[in-house]
Amino acid sequence: MRIGIFDSGFGGLSIMRAIVKYLPQHDYIYLGDTARTPYGTRSREMVYHFSRQAVTFLFAQNCDVVIFACNTASAEALDYLQSEYVKMHQRRILFGVIQPTAMEAIQQTKNGSIGVLATEGTVRSMAFVHALEGRDSNVHVTQNACPLFVPLVENGEDNEDILRYYAKKYTKPLLDSGVDTIILGCTHYEFLAPIIQDVVGSDITLICEGPVVAQQFARQLHGARSLDKVTDLEGSRTFYTTDCPVKFVQQGQLFYGTVIDAKKVVIDD
Amino acid sequence: MRIGIFDSGFGGLSIMRAIVKYLPQHDYIYLGDTARTPYGTRSREMVYHFSRQAVTFLFAQNCDVVIFACNTASAEALDYLQSEYVKMHQRRILFGVIQPTAMEAIQQTKNGSIGVLATEGTVRSMAFVHALEGRDSNVHVTQNACPLFVPLVENGEDNEDILRYYAKKYTKPLLDSGVDTIILGCTHYEFLAPIIQDVVGSDITLICEGPVVAQQFARQLHGARSLDKVTDLEGSRTFYTTDCPVKFVQQGQLFYGTVIDAKKVVIDD
Numbered sequence: 001m002r003i004g005i006f007d008s009g010f011g012g013l014s015i016m017r018a019i020v021k022y023l024p025q026h027d028y029i030y031l032g033d034t035a036r037t038p039y040g041t042r043s044r045e046m047v048y049h050f051s052r053q054a055v056t057f058l059f060a061q062n063c064d065v066v067i068f069a070c071n072t073a074s075a076e077a078l079d080y081l082q083s084e085y086v087k088m089h090q091r092r093i094l095f096g097v098i099q100p101t102a103m104e105a106i107q108q109t110k111n112g113s114i115g116v117l118a119t120e121g122t123v124r125s126m127a128f129v130h131a132l133e134g135r136d137s138n139v140h141v142t143q144n145a146c147p148l149f150v151p152l153v154e155n156g157e158d159n160e161d162i163l164r165y166y167a168k169k170y171t172k173p174l175l176d177s178g179v180d181t182i183i184l185g186c187t188h189y190e191f192l193a194p195i196i197q198d199v200v201g202s203d204i205t206l207i208c209e210g211p212v213v214a215q216q217f218a219r220q221l222h223g224a225r226s227l228d229k230v231t232d233l234e235g236s237r238t239f240y241t242t243d244c245p246v247k248f249v250q251q252g253q254l255f256y257g258t259v260i261d262a263k264k265v266v267i268d269d
Numbered sequence: 270m271r272i273g274i275f276d277s278g279f280g281g282l283s284i285m286r287a288i289v290k291y292l293p294q295h296d297y298i299y300l301g302d303t304a305r306t307p308y309g310t311r312s313r314e315m316v317y318h319f320s321r322q323a324v325t326f327l328f329a330q331n332c333d334v335v336i337f338a339c340n341t342a343s344a345e346a347l348d349y350l351q352s353e354y355v356k357m358h359q360r361r362i363l364f365g366v367i368q369p370t371a372m373e374a375i376q377q378t379k380n381g382s383i384g385v386l387a388t389e390g391t392v393r394s395m396a397f398v399h400a401l402e403g404r405d406s407n408v409h410v411t412q413n414a415c416p417l418f419v420p421l422v423e424n425g426e427d428n429e430d431i432l433r434y435y436a437k438k439y440t441k442p443l444l445d446s447g448v449d450t451i452i453l454g455c456t457h458y459e460f461l462a463p464i465i466q467d468v469v470g471s472d473i474t475l476i477c478e479g480p481v482v483a484q485q486f487a488r489q490l491h492g493a494r495s496l497d498k499v500t501d502l503e504g505s506r507t508f509y510t511t512d513c514p515v516k517f518v519q520q521g522q523l524f525y526g527t528v529i530d531a532k533k534v535v536i537d538d
Contacts, residue, residue, distance in 0.1 A: 035305070035312075035315050036304070036305050043515075043516065046304050046512045046513070060537060145419065147423075148417075148421070148424060148426075151416065151420040152417070154416075155416045157417075158533045162431065162434065165431065196311075243311055243314075244312030244314060244315070246312075247312065268537050
């Protein structure tokens with residue numbers, strides 16, 4: 001099977017890393033739209049337009065399914081694209097990160113109060129709110145945009161006072177609402193999970209998307225046993241980027257964990 | 270005369286504001302490529318590709334001259350585009366921000382040691398280094414990239430400790446080199462000028478691009494008298510953005526100083 005994974009930049013590599021752990025036997029094609037990252041600050045219209053180009057490219061590479069590893073794209077474009085394909089009578093399987101993460105948060109919460117930290121675009125879309133409340137109408141959601149988290153992670157900020165300041169600032173409205181579970185609704189935020197956990201305290205459950213999305217995708221594809229029995233077979237891994245591969249390869253290693261090779265591709269023709 | 274002003278986003282509006290002050294009688298068309306901002310983190314190839322589309326759009330609107338208000342685009346694309354137009358025997362007047370700013374810094378420095386704070390792209394291009402050393406071979410240049418400055422400004426960060434921390438961190442290598450003059454080589458940095466000045470001390474001269482570029486452009490267009498005698502005539506001002514105008518109008522006001530109206534345009538066809 002050929003699995004396409006799409007993200008606005010590097011962040012989705014951590015999702016891919018988690019998926020490949022459970023399902024190594026498949027062929028993977030990753031596309032990072034680094035020429036136009038970040039998506040989180042753009043309008044819905046633009047996120048849809050860029051996502052459409054990315055998905056079209058991945059299906060043209062004969063992918064059987066495309067995973068939206070980008071929260072903003074999952075939130076702002078996935079549903080629209082899915083219904084467009086239905087209208088055109090095209091069978092296209094899209095898998096996003098919002099629904100699996102929402103499902104996990106509902107399983108984890110005890111008091112029904114769930115917090116969401118995400119980009120400006122994801123927050124504005126209300127996608128997590130709709131996904132959570134749509135599954136359980138008793139759930140109460142508080143969300144907050146964290147615009148400095150992505151630049152802090154991408155620039156490898158290691159000043160703990162600064163990271164702690166922003167973790168406190170961004171989680172405050174969530175804690176004030178009495179949440180017991182917080183979704184880290186952007187692939188980059190996983191890197192700040194230890195600091196965020198320390199700031200909010202050990203009573204709060206943090207939901208990191210990588211393992212959650214990976215488990216649910218594996219379950220959907222091959223049933224529950226796929227989580228226990230990992231095959232020895234290993235498929236191919238191909239990485240595409242819309243900007244220069246040099247930076248992608250450098251940053252990509254941080255998110256993917258091992259050295260990767262990438263090719264440049266043009267998708268905005 | 271119709272003057273095109275191009276920037277990757279909103280920052281160039283502060284350059285336009287300074288130019289319009291001296292030369293209100295002309296018609297101005299501003300283009301902010303907000304769908305793909307920021308340019309400072311992209312490869313030279315991508316900055317060139319995006320800049321070419323922007324400039325093509327502005328000349329198609331019958332602009333007589335196009336000002337690159339974006340440092341990264343001035344550094345990475347202006348010279349290439351200029352020589353391409355020459356090859357095609359097309360008369361196209363392009364005006365960037367690097368050369369005028371370099372000229373001013375050389376006039377200001379007393380000890381010949383000049384610092385440059387800019388984006389990753391501008392620093393990597395060495396454009397300021399070449400412009401400064403090309404004008405005066407005795408000058409010594411120290412530059413440093415400031416990746417957090419743009420997100421801090423765009424998110425209206427007002428925590429003085431944080432701003433002071435980054436101002437200290439980014440200026441330290443410059444001060445260690447003994448610079449007496451620092452170029453703020455990105456339109457956003459002007460907003461941090463008071464904090465930066467406070468951190469480096471009053472003996473260091475900061476060069477803000479807005480007034481410098483405006484004065485040199487006005488001088489080049491109409492001679493020195495254009496700076497003394499501002500006409501009462503006022504031309505038209507048109508603002509284009511490649512993403513949703515709503516955010517452009519909100520953020521744009523901060524950089525331009527007054528309320529603006531913007532239209533969306535597609536330039537990546």
